[in-house]
Amino acid sequence: MNDATPTVLGPECVLKGDLQLRGPCRILGTFEGAIRGATEIHIGAGGVCTATLEADRVFIDGSHTGDIVAREKLQLGPKAQVRGDVVAGAFSVAEGAVFAGRVGVSADPRPLEPSSTPASMPEIKIVAAKAPVKVDWNAEPSAADWLNQPLKSPSWMKDVAGAD
Numbered sequence: 001m002n003d004a005t006p007t008v009l010g011p012e013c014v015l016k017g018d019l020q021l022r023g024p025c026r027i028l029g030t031f032e033g034a035i036r037g038a039t040e041i042h043i044g045a046g047g048v049c050t051a052t053l054e055a056d057r058v059f060i061d062g063s064h065t066g067d068i069v070a071r072e073k074l075q076l077g078p079k080a081q082v083r084g085d086v087v088a089g090a091f092s093v094a095e096g097a098v099f100a101g102r103v104g105v106s107a108d109p110r111p112l113e114p115s116s117t118p119a120s121m122p123e124i125k126i127v128a129a130k131a132p133v134k135v136d137w138n139a140e141p142s143a144a145d146w147l148n149q150p151l152k153s154p155s156w157m158k159d160v161a162g163a164d
Contacts, residue, residue, distance in 0.1 A: 004022075004023035004024055004039065005023065006023060006024040006025060006026045006040075006042075007019070007021055007023065007024070007025045007026070007038075008025075008026045008028065009025075009026070009027045009028060009029045009031055009047075010028055010029055011028045011029050011044075011046055012029060013028075013029035013030070014029060014030045014031075015029070015030070015031050015032070015033075016031075016032045016033050017032075017033045018033050018034045018035075018036070019033070019034070019035045019036070019038075020036055020037050021035065021036070021037050021038040021039075022037060022038075022039070023038065023039055023040075024038060024039050024040040024041070024042070025038045025040070025041045025042070025055075026041075026042045026044060027041070027042070027043045027044060027047040027049050027062070028044040028046055028047050029046075029047065029048075030047075030048045030049075031047070031048075031049045031050070031051055032049075032050045032051060033051050033052075034051050034052040034053075034054075035051055035052075035053050035054070035055070036052075036054040036055075037054065037055070038054075038055040038056070039055065039056045039057070040055060040056060040057045040058075040059070041053055041055045041057075041058045041059070042058075042059045042060075042061070043058075043059070043060045043061060043062045043063070043064055043080075044061055044062055045061045045062055045077075045079060046062060047061070047062035047063070048062060048063045049062070049063065049064045049065070049066070050064075050065045050066055051064075051066045052066050052067050052068075053066065053067070053068045053069070053070075054068075054069040055069075055070060055071070056070070056071045056072045057070060057071075057072050057073050057074075057075075058070040058073075058074045058075070058088075059074075059075045059077070060074075060075070060076050060077060060080040060082055061077035061079060061080055062079070062080065062081075063080075063081045063082075064080070064081070064082045064083070064084070065082075065083045065084055066083075066084045067084045067085045067086070068082075068084060068085070068086045068087070068088070069087050069088075070086070070087070070088040070089065070091075071088075071089055072088075072089045072090065073088055073089055073090040073091070073092070074086055074088040074090070074091050074092075075091075075092045075094075076092070076093045076094060076097040076099060077094050077097065078094040078095060078096035078097055079096065079097070080093075080094070080097040080098065080099075081097075081098045082097070082098065082099045082100070082101065083099075083100045083101060084101045085101050085102045085103075085104075086101060086102070086103045086104070087103075087104040087105075087106065088103075088104075088105055089105070089106070089107055090105065091103055091105050
C-alpha cells in the first residue's frame with residue numbers, strides 16, 4: 001500500500017453501498033456495491049466482495065464477484081476466486097487462483113461491453129489438486145514406448161515418392 005492511511009473494512013464487518021475513495025482500501029470482511037476512485041483496493045484472504053471495482057491497483061487474495069477496472073494493474077493471489085470482467089493496465093494470476101470472466105489488458109482501461117451477469121456464470125468449485133505422477137527417468141523404455149517405434153512416412157508420401 002502507499003503512505004496514505006487505508007480505509008479498512010474489518011473481518012467482522014458487512015457493508016453495502018457505494019464508496020468514493022481517494023486513497024487505499026482494504027476489504028477483510030464482506031462488501032457489496034461499488035468502490036470507485038481508490039488508489040489501491042486489496043481484498044484480503046477472508047474478504048468477500050460483490051461489487052464493481054475501479055482503482056489504480058487492485059490486489060485480490062479473497063473472493064470477488066463483479067467487474068474490475070484496474071488502471072495500472074490487477075493481481076490475483078494464489079487463493080483468489082474472481083468472477084467477472086476485467087480491464088487492467090497489467091494482469092497477473094498466481095498459480096492456484098480461480099478466474100472466470102473476460103480480460104482486456106490495455107493502457108486505456110475502458111470497461112468491456114456488458115456480458116452475462118455474474119449470477120449466470122458457472123459456479124466455481126475448488127477441488128484438491130491431484131498427486132503428481134512419479135516418473136522413473138532412469139528406467140529402460142518399454143516396447144510400447146512410442147519413442148522406440150520405427151518412423152514411418154505419411155501415406156501421402158508413398159503416392160508422391162513411392163517410399164515407405
